Amino acid sequence: MLDRALDEATRERASASGIDWRNAWAGTDSGGTLRAWPEAAAVALDVPQLVQSLVPSQWLTPSTLLEPMRRDPAHNSEMISEVLGGERLRALLRREQWWLVAGSDGYVGWVHDWVLQDAPSNPTERATFRYGRPHGTLWLSDNRAACPLWLGMELFAVQGPLGERGGNHLLRTSTGQEGWIPADELMPPGPLPDMRALMNVLRSLTGIPYRWGGRSPMGFDCSGFVQFAAGLCGVTLERDAAQQAGYGEAVGLEPDQWRAGDLIFFGQPADHVAFLDARDGLLHCQGQVRQDRLEGHPLQARISGVRRWWSAPGA
Structure with missing residues (x-):
């Protein structure tokens, strides 16, 4: 259990961050480095740095549709998971150009800061549709591809008179790309029924x-x-x-x-x-x-x- 390996001050900051560390395990080696395994991610943290660097309540989100989450803060480190466009990530600490984040599923790993931006503090917008095919394309009005789409991706209505045309909907992805999608490629935004x-x-x-x-x-x-x-x-x-x-x-x-x-x-x-x-x-x-x-x-x-x-x- 991670909290057993941390002193009281660190536990307080961990609690203030809103992170549930109960599924993690940790121990300190002779050099005072905390080796924490939140899920599969072996993250080496210096205990004093952890105390000083835990971010109490900062949320981030990717600016791109798909980005790797890495085991260590380096581009050549193993990809242990991915973060998806629109996903809210809890910021834990920063190391140079990398953020240690917890994904929406609680998984912890490193993501490069250039693909991250502040997430809305109180997101209220709800998806209008989800994409209903395994793969597809968001199209611009001149038939150029704007970005790829995949099953389950949340899509949001673009307000205005051009919202629907010839069986196509003008929609926006969670990362801000706008374009047209045929109506027969869309499905309702809620959970599948059974x-x-x-x-x-x-x-x-x-x-x-x-x-x-x-x-x-x-x-x-x-x-x-x-x-x-x-x-x-x-x-x-x-x-x-x-x-x-x-x-x-x-x-x-x-x-x-x-x-x-x-x-x-x-x-x-x-x-x-x-x-x-x-x-x-x-x-x-x-x-x-x-x-x-x-x-x-x-x-x-x-x-x-x-x-x-x-x-x-x-x-």
Whole structure:
């Protein structure tokens, strides 16, 4: 537990920052450096610097649609996750040109400051639509591409007389790009209505490549795919498979107890996660988003748990 390794002053500043450190672990080495592992991110922090540098209540947001979150404050450091346009990030501390931030899922890592800007203190604007295809394009009026789009991306109405034209809507992304999108590529802004709708949407993502640290339809890792899917239902899951394995209701390991949409975990602690697609099907990201039969698959011998996340409180 991180708070056990920190002195009282540091704990007070951590509490004032609004960050829940309970899922972190830390220890100090002989040089007084705090090695903290919030989720998967091994972040080396000097304890006195941490005390002085924790930001009490600063929120940031990316100015671009997709940016890497890195393990250490360096461009050649491992990408451990991604931050998405419109996401509110809790600023923890700054080191030269890098911010240590906690994402909306609580995941902690480093993001370069050039892609970050202050987030609105009290965001009130609600999305008008979400993008409803795996991938697409926001078009300018002269048919030039403004930016890429992907499934679930929030889109906001642009006020004025040109808001709708010939079956197209003039919309704005969370990062400010404006352009036209055909109406038949849009879906309502709220959560998907049920598990059948989610599974149908997820099957449309087959073939999207595996991307270490990815959590968008530009490329997923296994737990990023699951987290993204849950988000389409209005549920925020944690970032790593081992964390997701604690969410929701435990289901027995007998296949007759399983339902489509349950999460099945492999390894102890879990290092891979998939959706069950009917009783003997897997829908997961392994190499790419794909459908497989569980029976006879190498993963079958590594099953460690099944969870019904969508019956959990708030699902």
